[in-house]
Amino acid sequence: xxxxxxxxxxxxxxxxxxxxxxxxxxxxxxxxxxxxxxxxxxxxxxxxxxxxxxxxxxxxxxxxxxxxxxxxxxxxxxxxxxxxxxxxxxxxxxxxxxxxxxxxxxxxxxxxxxxxxxxxxxxxxxxxxxxxxxxxxxxxxxxxxxxxxxxxxxxxxxxxxxxxxxxxxxxxxxxxxxxxxxxxxxxxxxxxxxxxxxxxxxxxxxxxxxxxxxxxxxxxxxxxxxxxxxxxxxxxxxxxxxxxxxxxxxxxxxxxxxxxxxxxxxxxxxxxxxxxxxxxxxxxxxxxxxxxxxxxxxxxxxxxxxxxxxxxxxxxxxxxxxxxxxxxxxxxxxxxxxxxxxxxxxxxxxxxxxxxxxxxxxxxxxxxxxxxxxxxxxxxxxxxxxxxxxxxxxxxxxxxxxxxxxxxxxxxxxxxxxxxxxxxxxxxxxxxxxxxxxxxxxxxxxxxxxxxxxxxxxxxxxxxxxxxxxxxxxxxxxxxxxxxxxxxxxxxxxxxxxxxxxxxxxxxxxxxxxxxxxxxxxxxxxxxxxxxxxxxx
Numbered sequence: 001x002x003x004x005x006x007x008x009x010x011x012x013x014x015x016x017x018x019x020x021x022x023x024x025x026x027x028x029x030x031x032x033x034x035x036x037x038x039x040x041x042x043x044x045x046x047x048x049x050x051x052x053x054x055x056x057x058x059x060x061x062x063x064x065x066x067x068x069x070x071x072x073x074x075x076x077x078x079x080x081x082x083x084x085x086x087x088x089x090x091x092x093x094x095x096x097x098x099x100x101x102x103x104x105x106x107x108x109x110x111x112x113x114x115x116x117x118x119x120x121x122x123x124x125x126x127x128x129x130x131x132x133x134x135x136x137x138x139x140x141x142x143x144x145x146x147x148x149x150x151x152x153x154x155x156x157x158x159x160x161x162x163x164x165x166x167x168x169x170x171x172x173x174x175x176x177x178x179x180x181x182x183x184x185x186x187x188x189x190x191x192x193x194x195x196x197x198x199x200x201x202x203x204x205x206x207x208x209x210x211x212x213x214x215x216x217x218x219x220x221x222x223x224x225x226x227x228x229x230x231x232x233x234x235x236x237x238x239x240x241x242x243x244x245x246x247x248x249x250x251x252x253x254x255x256x257x258x259x260x261x262x263x264x265x266x267x268x269x270x271x272x273x274x275x276x277x278x279x280x281x282x283x284x285x286x287x288x289x290x291x292x293x294x295x296x297x298x299x300x301x302x303x304x305x306x307x308x309x310x311x312x313x314x315x316x317x318x319x320x321x322x323x324x325x326x327x328x329x330x331x332x333x334x335x336x337x338x339x340x341x342x343x344x345x346x347x348x349x350x351x352x353x354x355x356x357x358x359x360x361x362x363x364x365x366x367x368x369x370x371x372x373x374x375x376x377x378x379x380x381x382x383x384x385x386x387x388x389x390x391x392x393x394x395x396x397x398x399x400x401x402x403x404x405x406x407x408x409x410x411x412x413x414x415x416x417x418x419x420x421x422x423x424x425x426x427x428x429x430x431x432x433x434x435x436x437x438x439x440x441x442x443x444x445x446x447x448x449x450x451x452x453x454x455x456x457x458x459x460x461x462x463x464x465x466x467x468x469x470x471x472x473x474x475x476x477x478x479x480x481x482x483x484x485x486x487x488x489x490x491x492x493x494x495x496x497x498x499x500x501x502x503x504x505x506x507x508x509x510x511x512x513x514x515x516x517x518x519x520x521x522x523x524x525x526x527x528x529x530x531x532x533x534x535x536x537x
Contacts, residue, residue, distance in 0.1 A: 032071040033366040036096040038086075040425040041076040046314035048419045052076050055415035056383060056426060068373055070366050080287055084487065090115065090358065097361040098370055100353050100428055104159075105253070107149075107356055109483025111158040117357040117364045120150065120157040126368045127160070130375040133429055134163050138350055139472035148351050152536075153477045160371065161351035165432035165441050168307040168463035169347050170232050171332040175301045181210050187335040190236065193302075197277045200301040211325055213298040218277040220300040222285040226269075226497035227255050229304035232345055234265030236338045248473050249531045252524045253482065253489040257496065263512060266500050270508055273501050283498050296320035298328055307332070307463035311449045311456060312421065319450065332462040347467035352431035375429040384422040384433055391416055392448075399435060401448040422448075475534035482530075485523035492519055 039051045051057075052074040064070050075096040077085045083103035089095040090110060101107065110116050123131050123146050134145035143150075149159050172193065179186060179196065182203055187193040197218040200207065204216035221229050238247075239261040250258045257266075272278050279300075285291050288309065294300055295310075295317055310317040310330055321328050334343045357367045374380055385392045385401055390408055392401045401422060402408050419425065422433045433448065435441045446453040446460065482489075496515045503511045 032065055032069050033363045035070050035072045035098070035363060035366050035370060036075050037072055037098040037370065038077050038096040038100055039074040040079040040082065040420065042079045042419050042425075047417055049415060049417055050076075051419055051425065054417075054419075056418075056423060060383070060426065063379070064370065064373060068366070068369050070370060072370065087487070093360055095358040095360060097363065097367045098355060098357060098428070100162075100355040102353055103486065104149075104354060105479070105482040105486040107159045107354060108478050108480065109486075110356075110358070111156075112478070112480050112483065115359050116158040117359060117361065117367075118156050118158060119160060119357070119368070120155055122368055123147070123157070126365065127372050129372045130160065130429055133375040134161070139469070140474060145351055148472075149354065150474070151478050152474055159354040159356040162353045162355070162427075162429055162431050163434075164348050164350050164352045165430065165434050165438070166445060166460075167348045167350065167467065167469070168460050170229065170304055170345070171307045171459060171463045172232065172304050172335055173302060173310060173330050174333045176329045176331045177211070177327055178207055178301050181207060186331070187333055189335060189337045189341070190233070193333070193335045194272070194277075197272070197302060198275070201275075201277060207301075211298055211328065213325070215299050217279045217294065217300045218302060219272060220279045220285075220291050220294060220303045221282050222287055222291050223283040223498055224286045224494065226501065227493065230269055231256070232304050233268060233336055234262055235346060236336045236344065237261050237263075237265030237268065238338075240339045240344075244471055244473075245535055248471050249528055249535060251471075251531075252519075252527045253486055253493060255489075255493045257493065257516060257519065258524065258528065266497070266512070267508055269501050270503065270505060274505055278501070283502075292317050292320070296324060298325040307459050308449070308456065311451050311459070313450050316450070332459040334462045334465050342466050344466045344468055345463070347464060347469055349470035349472060351472075353428075355428045371428060374427060380427045380429060380434065383426050386416055386418070386423075391418065395447070398447050399440070399444045401433065401444065402450075474536065475531070476536050477534055479527075479530060479534065481523070482527045485527065489519065489523055489527075492522055 039057075041051050042048060044050070049055075057074055061072055064072050077089075082101055083106055086095065086099060086101055086103075087106065107116070119127065123144070127146065131144060131146045137143045137145040137148060140148070145163060146160050147157060148161050150157050174187075174196070176186075178184075178200060182199050184196050184199055185192075187196050200216060200218040207216050208214065227234070235256060238256065238259050242260055247259055250256075250260075252258060256262045269278070273280075279285075279294075288305065291300075291303065295303065298321060313319065318330055321330065336343060336345070338344050355371055357364050361367050385399055388394065392399055393408070394400070424431055433441055433445055435444055443453075446456045449456050496519060499515065500508065500511060
């Protein structure tokens with residue numbers, strides 16, 4: 001143990017020397033400090049720009065160079081495979097100087113391997129504006145949000161969160177026109193929802209005749225994240241009396257497969273599939289990009305997804321559907337009920353995506369100053385709202401950020417298109433639109449779509465109704481088991497969901513036992529054991 005302690009001490013001293021040299025270079029050099037920053041690549045469909053080189057990156061580059069003497073460039077990482085892409089970049093020692101990810105297990109794994117810079121000594125100095133912006137952590141009384149990932153045994157911090165303004169996650173979407181054609185009231189319970197899907201299936205010819213489509217799919221989902229959309233249904237079967245401790249301990253790789261009661265939720269989805277309520281081809285659809293054209297064609301009656309996905313532009317799902325079938329309409333439905341009859345649903349934690357600095361960064365001081373610079377109102381406000389008349393208008397005192405800047409400006413200004421809502425891929429201190437007050441932010445959020453504000457507000461309210469905040473637990477020491485096993489467990493979970501959705505009902509229990517036994521043996525049980533041992537008493 002003494003030898004391990006000496007190694008840790010030597011490593012810490014070496015890191016301090018490296019950091020001190022980098023800081024001296026950053027502040028003392030007459031030339032600008034070069035810095036690379038990760039940026040999500042969401043493709044260029046719909047007029048989106050190169051995320052590494054556009055009007056926004058030029059603005060950030062020029063202002064940052066003037067104010068901080070930092071010459072920043074951006075490194076694209078595919079949005080939907082960002083975790084795997086970062087693993088590969090770290091393996092090749094070519095990670096950007098500032099990185100961010102939703103895969104927290106990977107961050108801890110890199111920290112355990114000595115691959116990240118330690119940020120705790122700078123939260124009240126170099127990172128003081130970021131600390132102020134993030135503010136107190138509502139989930140952990142007495143702590144600042146910037147301390148969310150602190151190691152309670154050492155006080156070390158290797159990553160900092162973004163702050164979410166909007167905590168809404170997912171809702172059930174249904175074709176209101178289909179309900180009206182069949183004379184079905186809007187469902188209010190899981191059973192009523194199931195009955196409506198049965199009615200869609202059994203009245204397919206009537207619906208096709210009324211809408212002009214050539215097929216009817218009662219429920220559609222993509223096959224990659226079956227724990228996400230359908231997860232709203234499966235989560236509702238979790239034992240309502242389970243303690244927070246048991247819920248947290250049995251959550252593995254952000255999947256709820258081993259939480260008591262969840263099995264019956266998966267069985268319910270198996271029932272839906274075997275009764276021809278779920279699109280038979282769902283395993284072929286990798287993301288929402290694959291299901292969106294089917295929804296736009298008018299063939300799908302219901303799905304579960306992000307609370308605002310259908311309203312997003314350009315190439316929005318709802319606008320595309322209405323272009324094909326003008327009489328069509330989609331509404332959010334609050335109908336998935338738990339054993340207590342409540343429409344309980346998960347909502348986001350106030351801490352969003354996490355940013356960190358790899359040890360390979362030659363100028364960690366500049367990297368931290370970049371994170372801090374992004375937390376200043378004058379910087380993030382412009383990046384989120386852009387130019388008046390191009391990216392936003394002001395109507396009755398409300399900032400209305402355009403869902404698609406092409407509706408406001410000429411073709412010559414298309415470089416100002418936002419590739420992500422409110423440019424969240426650039427504003428690392430936050431997820432969502434932050435204005436001077438919470439009220440102004442919510443009003444602007446509702447106004448920032450090409451649909452009436454009351455329509456947006458309704459979906460937002462449904463997504464938050466009976467919301468259960470994400471469970472936040474600070475273990476007695478960092479969790480180290482899940483990191484190296486994360487991708488294996490995620491990949492195996494995809495197979496588990498896909499097979500259990502599609503197997504014959506008579507085989508469900510035996511397949512569940514076999515697949516979950518393999519998942520446990522592949523590391524899930526080790527993750528659970530560590531979580532149980534490190535749960536704070």
